[in-house]
Amino acid sequence: MRIIIISLLSLVLMSCGFSLRAPVQLSEDMQIIAITPDDPYRPWQRTVRETLEFSGVNVTSDPTQSQMILKLSPEEVIRTTYAVDTAGDVAQELLTYIVEFEAVDQEQNILIPKQTIKTTRILYVHNNNLLSVDREQRTLTEDMRQEAALQLMRRLAAYSP
Numbered sequence: 001m002r003i004i005i006i007s008l009l010s011l012v013l014m015s016c017g018f019s020l021r022a023p024v025q026l027s028e029d030m031q032i033i034a035i036t037p038d039d040p041y042r043p044w045q046r047t048v049r050e051t052l053e054f055s056g057v058n059v060t061s062d063p064t065q066s067q068m069i070l071k072l073s074p075e076e077v078i079r080t081t082y083a084v085d086t087a088g089d090v091a092q093e094l095l096t097y098i099v100e101f102e103a104v105d106q107e108q109n110i111l112i113p114k115q116t117i118k119t120t121r122i123l124y125v126h127n128n129n130l131l132s133v134d135r136e137q138r139t140l141t142e143d144m145r146q147e148a149a150l151q152l153m154r155r156l157a158a159y160s161p
Helices: 002-015 043-054 130-158
Strands: 032-036 058-060 068-072 076-084 090-104 110-124
Touching (some): 032 043, 043 058, 043 068, 076 130, 110 130
Parallel strands (some): 032 068
Antiparallel strands (some): 076 090
16 A cells, blocks of 8 residues: 555656756866855855855865856845735835856956846744744745855856857
8 A cells, every 4th residue: 555655646746747956067167166255154155165066066265276266246135025014014025135246267257247146035024023033034045045056056057168
C-alpha cells in the first residue's frame, strides 16, 4: 500500500512539472570572480558570495586574480503604505528591495552595464504585535535578498562575451 501511495505522489509531482532547482552554471569565463567592495559582513554581499560558491564559482578577494569583478551597491529596503484598515491604521506595507550591480574586467572595461534588481513583498502590519512585524520584515527581507541573488546569477549566466 505504501509503495502505491509513493508511486501516485511521484506521478502527480512529475505531471505538474515540479523539479528541484539546480544551481545556475556560469560560463568558463566566469569561474573566478571578485566582489567589490569586499565586505563579507554586509548581508547582500554575503548572500551573493554564497550563491556564487554554491554554483561552483571561486570567489576571491584579490581582483587581480579574477576573470570578472562584480561591483555591488549596498542594498536598500523601502517600506511604503500599501493598505489601511477601517480605522485608518496601516494594515499592509509594500517592501521593495533594491540593489544594483555591474561587472567589469581587470582593465575596468564594462562587461555587464549597471543593472538594477528589484523584488517586492507585502508585509502585514499588526499594530498590537509590533515584534512579530519586525521579525516578519527581517524574514521577508532575507527572502527578497535570496531572490535578488538568484536574479543576479541568471543575469550573469545570460552574459556572453
